[in-house]
Amino acid sequence: MEFRQLKTFMSIVNLGSFSQAAQFLGYTQSSVTTHIQLLEKELNTILFERFGHQLMLTTDGERLYDYAEKITKLADDAKNEFDHFEIPRGPIMIGMPESLCVYYLTDLLQEYTLLYPDVQLKVKFGIGSDFRNLLRKNMMDFAFFHEKDSSDTDLISTLLWDEPMGMLASPDHALAACHNVQIKDLQEQRLIFMESGTAYQTALEEGLAKAEIVPKTILEICHIQTIKQMVINNLGITVLPLAAAAEELKAGILIQLPWQGVELETNAYLAYHKDKWLSHGIRAFIRLMEERLLK
Incomplete structure (x- = not known):
C-alpha cells in the first residue's frame, strides 16, 4: 500500500469523482484508476460503487477512509515535526479570484517564485464557496476572497483592502x-x-x-x-x-x-483554516504580501 494511493483515494472521496481528483492531483484519469485498482487488489475488496451517476463508498471504503485520514495526519505531523528547513520548499496550493491575481498579485507571485524556487506554487482560480470547501478539507493551504465581510468561525481571515x-x-x-x-x-x-x-x-x-x-x-x-x-x-x-x-x-x-x-462594494480577504499548520513557505508568502501590498 503506497502513500500516494491513499492520497488519491482521499481526493476522490473529498472531490466526488475520479476525474476531479485526477485534475486536482495532476494525474491522468487512468493513473487515478490504477491507484484505486491496486488498493482494491491489495486489500481484496471493492472501495467504490456507482448508483447511476453517483459515486459512493462501500462499507470497506468507509473503513479505509478512517485509516487513510489517520495515516495522512500522522505523516503530516511527522513532516512538520522534523521540517526545520529555513528555506521554504514543498507544494503550496493558493486559491484566488482571477481579478486579484491579474491586477494585484502577478508581480508578487513572480517575486515569490524567484525568491523561493524550491516551492511548487499552484494557483487555483475560483470563488469563495469553492475555496471554503477546499480549505476545510485541507486540500488548499490558503485563499483570497472577495467578500463584504468574513464570519466563518473555522477560518482565520485577514482584511487586506477595500475593493471598489x-x-x-x-x-x-x-x-x-x-x-x-x-x-x-x-x-x-x-x-x-x-x-x-x-x-x-x-x-x-x-x-x-x-x-x-x-x-x-x-x-x-x-x-x-x-x-x-x-x-x-x-x-x-x-x-x-x-x-x-x-x-x-x-x-x-x-x-x-x-x-x-x-x-x-466588497473587500479582499486572505483566509486559512484555524487548524492549518503554516509551513515556512506559507509564512514567507504572507510576509512578502504584507511587505509589498499592505504598506
Whole structure:
C-alpha cells in the first residue's frame, strides 16, 4: 500500500469523482484508476460503487477512509515535526479570484517564485464557496476572497483592502445617458458575470428578486478579459472590481454607470483554516504580501 494511493483515494472521496481528483492531483484519469485498482487488489475488496451517476463508498471504503485520514495526519505531523528547513520548499496550493491575481498579485507571485524556487506554487482560480470547501478539507493551504465581510468561525481571515466595485457598460449602451441607474432599470437587460456565487452577484440577484425585476439574460463567463470585450461591444453590462477595468475606463471604451441600487462594494480577504499548520513557505508568502501590498 503506497502513500500516494491513499492520497488519491482521499481526493476522490473529498472531490466526488475520479476525474476531479485526477485534475486536482495532476494525474491522468487512468493513473487515478490504477491507484484505486491496486488498493482494491491489495486489500481484496471493492472501495467504490456507482448508483447511476453517483459515486459512493462501500462499507470497506468507509473503513479505509478512517485509516487513510489517520495515516495522512500522522505523516503530516511527522513532516512538520522534523521540517526545520529555513528555506521554504514543498507544494503550496493558493486559491484566488482571477481579478486579484491579474491586477494585484502577478508581480508578487513572480517575486515569490524567484525568491523561493524550491516551492511548487499552484494557483487555483475560483470563488469563495469553492475555496471554503477546499480549505476545510485541507486540500488548499490558503485563499483570497472577495467578500463584504468574513464570519466563518473555522477560518482565520485577514482584511487586506477595500475593493471598489462598478457597474460597467459601453458608452453606447442605453443606460449610459442616465443620471442614476436603479434596480428597475435592469429589467430586460443582459447581465454578464464572472461566476455564480460571488458576493456582489449574489447581492444583485437578491435585489432583483426582491424587486421582481427580470433581466433579459444572465451570462456567466469565466474570464474577465472576455467579459470586458463583450461589454465594450455593447452586448450587456457587468459588475467588476474597478481595478480590473482601470485601463478601459481611462480609455473611455467602458464607463461606470451611476448605480443607485443594492450595495455592491466588497473587500479582499486572505483566509486559512484555524487548524492549518503554516509551513515556512506559507509564512514567507504572507510576509512578502504584507511587505509589498499592505504598506
